[in-house]
Amino acid sequence: MAKKELKSDGIFFTGKAADDVTGSQYLVRFGSKKILLECGLHQSSSNDYLDSYKINAEKFNFRPSEIDYLFVNHTHIDHVGLAPRLVKEGFHGKIITTYNTAMIMKPLLYNSCAIIQDEARILSKRYGRNYQPLYSEDDVAKTLSLIEIYDEYGKIYDLDDVVSFQWFKNSHCLGAAQLQLILKNGSKTRKVLYTSDLGALHTDNHYLENTEIPDVFSDVTIIESTYGEAKRNSKKKRSFDIAHLKSAVDTVLERGGSAIFPCFSFSRTQEILTTLYDIYGVHEDFCTPIFVDSKLSCDISALYSELLHDSDLDKWSKVCEWENVHFISEKEESRSVVADNKQKIVISSSGFCTNGRVVSYLKKYLADRNSMIIFSGYVGDNPSYLSYRIKNYRENKFIKVNKEMVKNRADCITLSTFSSHANFNDLVRFGSSLNTNKVILVHGSKEAKRCLAQKLSDAISKNNKTYRVLESFKGMTVKL
Ligand SMILES: [Zn+2]
Numbered sequence: 422m423a424k425k426e427l428k429s430d431g432i433f434f435t436g437k438a439a440d441d442v443t444g445s446q447y448l449v450r451f452g453s454k455k456i457l458l459e460c461g462l463h464q465s466s467s468n469d470y471l472d473s474y475k476i477n478a479e480k481f482n483f484r485p486s487e488i489d490y491l492f493v494n495h496t497h498i499d500h501v502g503l504a505p506r507l508v509k510e511g512f513h514g515k516i517i518t519t520y521n522t523a524m525i526m527k528p529l530l531y532n533s534c535a536i537i538q539d540e541a542r543i544l545s546k547r548y549g550r551n552y553q554p555l556y557s558e559d560d561v562a563k564t565l566s567l568i569e570i571y572d573e574y575g576k577i578y579d580l581d582d583v584v585s586f587q588w589f590k591n592s593h594c595l596g597a598a599q600l601q602l603i604l605k606n607g608s609k610t611r612k613v614l615y616t617s618d619l620g621a622l623h624t625d626n627h628y629l630e631n632t633e634i635p636d637v638f639s640d641v642t643i644i645e646s647t648y649g650e651a652k653r654n655s656k657k658k659r660s661f662d663i664a665h666l667k668s669a670v671d672t673v674l675e676r677g678g679s680a681i682f683p684c685f686s687f688s689r690t691q692e693i694l695t696t697l698y699d700i701y702g703v704h705e706d707f708c709t710p711i712f713v714d715s716k717l718s719c720d721i722s723a724l725y726s727e728l729l730h731d732s733d734l735d736k737w738s739k740v741c742e743w744e745n746v747h748f749i750s751e752k753e754e755s756r757s758v759v760a761d762n763k764q765k766i767v768i769s770s771s772g773f774c775t776n777g778r779v780v781s782y783l784k785k786y787l788a789d790r791n792s793m794i795i796f797s798g799y800v801g802d803n804p805s806y807l808s809y810r811i812k813n814y815r816e817n818k819f820i821k822v823n824k825e826m827v828k829n830r831a832d833c834i835t836l837s838t839f840s841s842h843a844n845f846n847d848l849v850r851f852g853s854s855l856n857t858n859k860v861i862l863v864h865g866s867k868e869a870k871r872c873l874a875q876k877l878s879d880a881i882s883k884n885n886k887t888y889r890v891l892e893s894f895k896g897m898t899v900k901l
């Protein structure tokens with residue numbers, strides 16, 4: 422166990438996301454209880470896996486066996502992907518989450534496990550020593566068996582004498598919630614609000630409810646700051662991006678090319694597919710096939726049919742029954758779709774193009790001047806992301822895809838309004854409208870936190886409030 426440990430009631434910023442946008446993990450200690458707010462994997466941008474392996478294999482700053490509860494606010498790998506290692510190292514408490522998050526967590530964690538095992542194999546071969554995978558399928562199964570579902574938003578649930586909590590709505594993705602912990606020890610009560618990743622206050626995405634600004638008092642509020650830089654404040658509306666998307670796809674199809682959408686398997690894939698249905702589903706003469714090519718994307722898309730209700734389910738069913746759509750789960754079938762020279766629209770993972778089947782499509786279609794790569798949302802902030810290079814290196818004649826130099830001829834556009842994160846304005850509005858004593862910014866670059874902290878402080882005093890804004894760093898502690 423590391424030297425630093427929280428000795429009294431407080432919050433300990435233990436994970437990488439105290440410094441960065443990935444690897445969320447915060448330890449709360451109160452009375453006799455220890456609570457972990459998420460347990461995310463640090464996701465590296467490059468395909469040299471050693472850095473992220475080292476970070477993800479780092480010793481926990483606490484004894485996993487002493488943690489009573491692990492809260493999972495939403496099921497993205499950078500928020501839950503390290504949970505099986507926590508279990509492997511002795512955690513046997515309860516994992517508290519919503520129903521939708523629990524259901525989507527299953528395919529996501531098994532997929533993460535497969536990637537982790539691949540990476541360990543590659544590292545062992547590359548460096549000639551034995552890199553053990555961080556966890557196994559058994560650890561994933563054990564993790565899933567510890568889940569307890571609490572599904573009602575706004576309701577206060579008592580877990581024991583010390584720990585109660587409630588969820589608040591969050592449009593970040595299906596199942597996402599903000600968490601308020603209500604902690605009691607004798608006469609002492611403390612409340613901690615943790616937003617996790619925060620979706621837009623008025624979301625344009627399908628199948629989601631708007632993020633709410635919780636109307637409750639919190640001693641401490643922990644807010645994400647992914648888009649904390651003012652330059653991320655786009656005035657663009659979704660309607661602009663939809664028109665842009667339509668004209669781009671029309672152009673590509675007219676000139677005989679294909680359109681490739683690198684998309685994350687959960688949420689963005691379903692959103693882009695639904696948007697294409699909204700645009701082209703009504704046109705009977707629209708006959709271009711649309712391939713959703715990723716096993717995980719197929720599994721999660723199938724889950725959507727079980728998890729959605731009412732008008733959302735009706736809509737999603739229409740999308741899935743659209744005759745143009747083909748879900749490609751098997752690798753063999755994927756290879757033949759890649760090899761086929763017919764025009765197509767492809768939605769494939771991963772969104773950052775670091776790995777996954779989208780890489781095979783990029784190797785082929787980047788070189789085709791009639792085709793187009795269409796990004797939606799964040800493409801990474803440095804050249805180690807292939808998505809970043811494709812977007813920003815328009816002048817380069819070649820782009821390195823894995824180890825191969827590929828001709829860089831295809832067009833490329835980015836649809837920025839498709840992000841699942843609150844934009845700068847929403848973050849400022851959210852963070853300055855709270856009833857709290859202290860705001861702590863996490864899950865953002867240094868610059869993003871600095872910029873947001875400044876803007877928030879101004880907005881808070883404009884709102885005649887007095888609470889302070891702190892920028893987190895890994896290892897920081899805050900007393901409760
Ligand atoms: Zn997220």
Ligand SMILES: [Zn+2]
Binds near residue numbers: 442443497499864
């Ligand atoms: Zn995140």
